[in-house]
Amino acid sequence: MNVLIVQNNAKLGQMWQRHLQRHGHVADISFNQESAVDRLLSQYYPIIILDVVLDGGSALAVADYASYRHPDARVIFVSNTSFFSDGSIFQLCSNACAFVPSATQPDDLAAMVEHYAKVI
Helix, strand or coil, X not given: CEEEEECCCHHHHHHHHHHHHHCCCEEEEECCHHHHHHHHHHCXXXXXXXXXXXXXXXXXXXXXXXXXXCCCCEXXXXXXXXXXXXXXXXXXXXXXXEEEECCCXXXXXHHHHHHHHHHC
């Protein structure tokens, strides 16, 4: 399963990447909007782990582009803020399938990736 991680925090993104790889997934990391869109242009990712607050661009723009380019791709949003904690992310992004804290355990994140990959 190809997974795209879009995360500002390189350490966190790499930890998730290594964990997903140990579970047999191919995981790529982008650190900003531009690089995420470039990856979505050249490769299909059925699951995207996307930080809500990107220093280099807009997470909503990445989710919107993913929805346009790969309509069946699902987005797991992560955040270390209370922004969107009211669940409004699901109204804004039709491809949102989950919204979890950045501190979510890697095992739990991997389980979510595997669960939502089966739904596709």
